[in-house]
Amino acid sequence: MPRDIPPLAEVRRITEKKRDAWWTVMLVDPVATPLVRWIARYTRATPNQLTWGAFLVGLGSAACFAQGDWRWLLLGAVLYHVSFIFDCMDGKLARLTGTGSVFGAWLDFVFDRIRVLVCSVALMAGQYARTDDVLYLWLALAVTFLDALRYIDSLEIFKIRHGMRKQIKARMRAARKAENQAELAFMEDLLRENPKADLETDHDTVAPLEPVTPLEPVTALEATVPLEAAAAAVSAPVPAPRRPAVVDLHQEFRRRFPWWVRCRNFLQRHRIRAHLISGIEFQMGVFIIGPAVDAVVATTVVSGVLLLVFELAIIYKFLLSTRDFTRTMNSFEAAEERIPATTSVNS
Numbered sequence: 001m002p003r004d005i006p007p008l009a010e011v012r013r014i015t016e017k018k019r020d021a022w023w024t025v026m027l028v029d030p031v032a033t034p035l036v037r038w039i040a041r042y043t044r045a046t047p048n049q050l051t052w053g054a055f056l057v058g059l060g061s062a063a064c065f066a067q068g069d070w071r072w073l074l075l076g077a078v079l080y081h082v083s084f085i086f087d088c089m090d091g092k093l094a095r096l097t098g099t100g101s102v103f104g105a106w107l108d109f110v111f112d113r114i115r116v117l118v119c120s121v122a123l124m125a126g127q128y129a130r131t132d133d134v135l136y137l138w139l140a141l142a143v144t145f146l147d148a149l150r151y152i153d154s155l156e157i158f159k160i161r162h163g164m165r166k167q168i169k170a171r172m173r174a175a176r177k178a179e180n181q182a183e184l185a186f187m188e189d190l191l192r193e194n195p196k197a198d199l200e201t202d203h204d205t206v207a208p209l210e211p212v213t214p215l216e217p218v219t220a221l222e223a224t225v226p227l228e229a230a231a232a233a234v235s236a237p238v239p240a241p242r243r244p245a246v247v248d249l250h251q252e253f254r255r256r257f258p259w260w261v262r263c264r265n266f267l268q269r270h271r272i273r274a275h276l277i278s279g280i281e282f283q284m285g286v287f288i289i290g291p292a293v294d295a296v297v298a299t300t301v302v303s304g305v306l307l308l309v310f311e312l313a314i315i316y317k318f319l320l321s322t323r324d325f326t327r328t329m330n331s332f333e334a335a336e337e338r339i340p341a342t343t344s345v346n347s
Contacts, residue, residue, distance in 0.1 A: 047094040058118070062118045062119045062121075
């Protein structure tokens with residue numbers, strides 16, 4: 001008997017990410033989301049079973065790549081795209097049915113890396129056997145290296161940014177011991193909560209993550225304070241603020257590249273994340289576009305260069321973010337130094 005599953009529009013809201021790779025948004029979600037709804041309604045399939053399915057189809061893609069002939073390359077490209085659709089469906093099914101697990105997340109990540117490794121070796125080995133060109137062996141190494149670099153870099157940046165946020169929150173809590181003080185929020189969280197927000201023209205669409213009761217709601221831009229003043233404001237002997245302080249750790253990046261805010265706003269209105277060439281687009285260029293048009297070398301090189309360009313941009317943005325973090329922490333220290341001086345004068 002079919003299970004009670006919400007309509008497709010509600011399934012999209014539950015399962016689709018608010019921001020995702022453009023390849024996923026345009027070429028995967030239109031197929032994957034309806035399939036997930038059908039699977040959840042009429043079958044007892046689990047997310048881990050879909051993960052295994054994606055992995056096995058990916059191995060089939062690698063077997064086709066190893067043949068070297070263009071017709072096999074085309075079939076391998078189709079199978080790789082099918083494998084990626086399954087790979088996206090496991091997470092959607094987990095969110096829709098509430099059957100996700102920590103082990104499933106680990107399995108999905110490990111199988112993704114193995115699939116890329118096996119497919120890169122098979123693709124380049126097949127082309128080497130066909131052409132006897134040693135360049136393909138170097139390309140296999142390059143693809144594996146770039147894929148690993150992308151994920152290692154993203155995980156390390158995530159870990160450090162998480163640590164920076166924890167330190168800021170801890171210092172803000174220590175500074176805001178007075179009753180009814182508003183909580184701290186981060187601009188990137190406010191934007192993630194409402195990706196359709198336009199920082200320049202539609203301030204009212206950016207709302208705090210959690211309503212601060214009984215305080216009146218305010219917009220994020222109205223609540224934003226300069227980094228140097230974020231800590232100093234809470235040390236002043238004034239009535240409790242009526243709005244949460246918003247710390248923007250990408251303030252310097254936005255100031256240097258104001259045009260990027262407009263690009264980001266446009267992309268996120270269409271659910272596309274600003275990181276246009278990520279590991280997903282890199283894989284699709286190497287394992288789908290290249291084999292499909294029989295231009296493995298050209299598409300691999302172009303995809304690799306574009307991936308490096310965007311990774312360097314992310315690293316540069318991260319560098320500017322660490323400077324914002326340093327200024328924020330220094331402002332807390334300056335505020336703490338002013339508190340004893342104020343206390344001694346009053347006494």
